[in-house]
Amino acid sequence: MRGYVFFEEDRCKGCQLCVPVCPKGVISMSDRINALGYHPAEAASPQDCTGCGLCARICPDTAIRVYRETRRRAEAG
């Protein structure tokens, strides 16, 4: 399953809750400073995201959006 994870960097408070919760180790903390003055989370290896949604569920600041790729069922006939 292929997923896509996006961070709204300027909402992130740098709590790091999303880092260990990712089963694929996709997330790490950036060296940058965001608008709130924190080091925001980022997708270090976005190609490994499965779209499980755990990171978005745990984020207290709703800074993460996750999309999951779906396949259209082939038309019969």
Ligand code: SF4
């Ligand atoms: S959706 Fe799942 S696999 Fe993707 S970054 Fe979040 S926790 Fe990791």
Ligand code: SF4
């Ligand atoms: S859980 Fe949310 S607020 Fe905390 S580091 Fe991750 S993205 Fe930032």
